[in-house]
Amino acid sequence: xxxxxxxxxxxxxxxxxxxxxxxxxxxxxxxxxxxxxxxxxxxxxxxxxxxxxxxxxxxxxxxxxxxxxxxxxxxxxxxxxxxxxxxxxxxxxxxxxxxxxxxxxxxxxxxxxx
Amino acid sequence: xxxxxxxxxxxxxxxxxxxxxxxxxxxxxxxxxxxxxxxxxxxxxxxxxxxxxxxxxxxxxxxxxxxxxxxxxxxxxxxxxxxxxxxxxxxxxxxxxxxxxxxxxxxxxxxxxxx
Numbered sequence: 001x002x003x004x005x006x007x008x009x010x011x012x013x014x015x016x017x018x019x020x021x022x023x024x025x026x027x028x029x030x031x032x033x034x035x036x037x038x039x040x041x042x043x044x045x046x047x048x049x050x051x052x053x054x055x056x057x058x059x060x061x062x063x064x065x066x067x068x069x070x071x072x073x074x075x076x077x078x079x080x081x082x083x084x085x086x087x088x089x090x091x092x093x094x095x096x097x098x099x100x101x102x103x104x105x106x107x108x109x110x111x112x113x114x
Numbered sequence: 115x116x117x118x119x120x121x122x123x124x125x126x127x128x129x130x131x132x133x134x135x136x137x138x139x140x141x142x143x144x145x146x147x148x149x150x151x152x153x154x155x156x157x158x159x160x161x162x163x164x165x166x167x168x169x170x171x172x173x174x175x176x177x178x179x180x181x182x183x184x185x186x187x188x189x190x191x192x193x194x195x196x197x198x199x200x201x202x203x204x205x206x207x208x209x210x211x212x213x214x215x216x217x218x219x220x221x222x223x224x225x226x227x228x229x
Contacts, residue, residue: 032216036220042223043207043220044207046219087157102209103160106157107157
């Protein structure tokens, strides 16, 4: 399983764009990159997933360079309610894939201030 | 859609007793369920993977005789912490995945406190 490295914490202010970068130098060909959000005493919530280039949904964008050794989660115009821990996970989560399970790293605690 | 529930949401038990935590997929059939444990200010640690109708696969270092996992139906998996001790106090989270899908849906978690 590809190990991921993220900043332990980040600070931001309301209305700013936040970019959280994750390093995964040993990512394998069949690995996908998935980001989850977790609030205290709650289960993780899926944010976004991608394989390469750029993926965008209603809450975030995910940028993946050509070498796929890193990825950046971009949260546009954060609010106080975006204060949470954000996890980057890498693995072959295709049906029947080699990983078939999610291994969580340390995550990034994003603190949004007014 | 894709809701996973856990029961109870919190439980307090005495040392030496056993406690069962249920994980249910409410609107889909979960062929695979996962159990995680999370200590304060730490990340989620995968404990085991269970497939409906078969024995669970435990991660290294997780005692299968202490953490009994049963996945008897496509909508229910249970985790029983046997002979609980204070060090078993933690936040237990389950997740579920349906056949043919790669996405995991997480439950809200169960806070276990052993006194």
